[in-house]
Amino acid sequence: NRKIILDVDTGIDDALGIMLAVKSGECELIGITTVNGNVSLGKATENTCKILDLLQVGEQIPVVKGASQPLLRPVFFEHSVHGEDGLGGALRGVAVTKQPSEGFGPDFIIEQVKKRPGEVTLVMTGPLTNLALAVKKCPELVELVKEVIFMGGVVKEHGNVTPVAEYNMYVDPEAAKAVFHAGFPELTLVGLDVTRKVLLNEEHIQGLGDTSIGRYVKQSTSDYLQRYFERNGVRACAMHDPLAVGVALFKDLVTTKKLYVDIETRSELCDGQTVCDFQNRLKKEPNMNVCLDVDADAFFVRFIRALKA
Ligand code: BDR
Numbered sequence: 001n002r003k004i005i006l007d008v009d010t011g012i013d014d015a016l017g018i019m020l021a022v023k024s025g026e027c028e029l030i031g032i033t034t035v036n037g038n039v040s041l042g043k044a045t046e047n048t049c050k051i052l053d054l055l056q057v058g059e060q061i062p063v064v065k066g067a068s069q070p071l072l073r074p075v076f077f078e079h080s081v082h083g084e085d086g087l088g089g090a091l092r093g094v095a096v097t098k099q100p101s102e103g104f105g106p107d108f109i110i111e112q113v114k115k116r117p118g119e120v121t122l123v124m125t126g127p128l129t130n131l132a133l134a135v136k137k138c139p140e141l142v143e144l145v146k147e148v149i150f151m152g153g154v155v156k157e158h159g160n161v162t163p164v165a166e167y168n169m170y171v172d173p174e175a176a177k178a179v180f181h182a183g184f185p186e187l188t189l190v191g192l193d194v195t196r197k198v199l200l201n202e203e204h205i206q207g208l209g210d211t212s213i214g215r216y217v218k219q220s221t222s223d224y225l226q227r228y229f230e231r232n233g234v235r236a237c238a239m240h241d242p243l244a245v246g247v248a249l250f251k252d253l254v255t256t257k258k259l260y261v262d263i264e265t266r267s268e269l270c271d272g273q274t275v276c277d278f279q280n281r282l283k284k285e286p287n288m289n290v291c292l293d294v295d296a297d298a299f300f301v302r303f304i305r306a307l308k309a
Pocket residue numbers: 011012013014038078081125126151160166167168240241
């Protein structure tokens with residue numbers, strides 16, 4: 001079984017990614033580290049604990065708090081996307097039982113990976129701050145992890161925060177830069193080019209049934225669906241983070257290509273832009289696998305099967 005550490009800024013879609021990882025039966029979830037992003041570190045941590053409570057796995061899976069702000073930049077929340085609480089208002093007022101463990105996210109990543117050299121997959125679905133800090137502290141981490149899969153960036157399409165930048169990259173581009181150039185042998189970018197093709201709709205949600213999880217998903221995504229409709233004319237929720245988890249669990253969901261990708265950190269207009277060198281103009285060795293296409297139907301078959309299990 002794959003051994004996974006998830007790093008999240010729990011948000012609506014991070015929560016669905018956690019659910020997929022826990023319920024798929026396809027991995028051992030060693031732990032979850034949290035990071036500032038969509039919401040504050042405190043809220044991201046509380047939301048993560050609430051989701052584990054809902055899944056009734058609070059006892060088994062440690063949650064460890066990581067960075068409370070980007071490496072150099074101020075925080076930049078996404079309340080308009082995920083709601084003030086981060087979960088679209090679902091679980092508001094629900095008392096949280098699960099408590100985070102002692103320690104610091106980047107240290108947890110280092111310790112756990114060192115215990116299992118070559119075995120751990122890191123799945124990152126928030127800004128890359130925790131991983132950048134971990135690599136800075138322990139450069140051997142690069143050789144010790146099995147692979148890193150991150151939701152972030154966009155290589156052919158437009159951004160979702162600025163015309164060119166995707167949110168996770170925009171929030172902490174210096175952290176992303178450190179990760180891109182750290183030398184990970186297996187680093188995979190799951191960007192908006194593919195995640196925007198994986199759209200959860202009301203039929204999928206109905207397919208989850210009238211269970212605690214089905215009801216949670218319906219409630220959590222309801223405002224998102226409406227906002228997406230106002231902008232795009234369809235009621236849907238983009239499965240950004242769940243797809244990154246899906247890529248970790250099921251290799252056949254996406255088509256990838258090894259390419260060189262860098263990130264802009266010094267531009268007024270383009271900070272956070274992931275620049276992919278499709279034609280090798282820069283004459284650099286590829287530094288990651290870039291997801292270029294996805295089988296959305298296959299994703300949903302597995303996602304729904306997992307959440308209903
Ligand atoms: C990413 O940004 C966040 O709002 C989502 O949780 C996802 O990780 C999409 O750009």
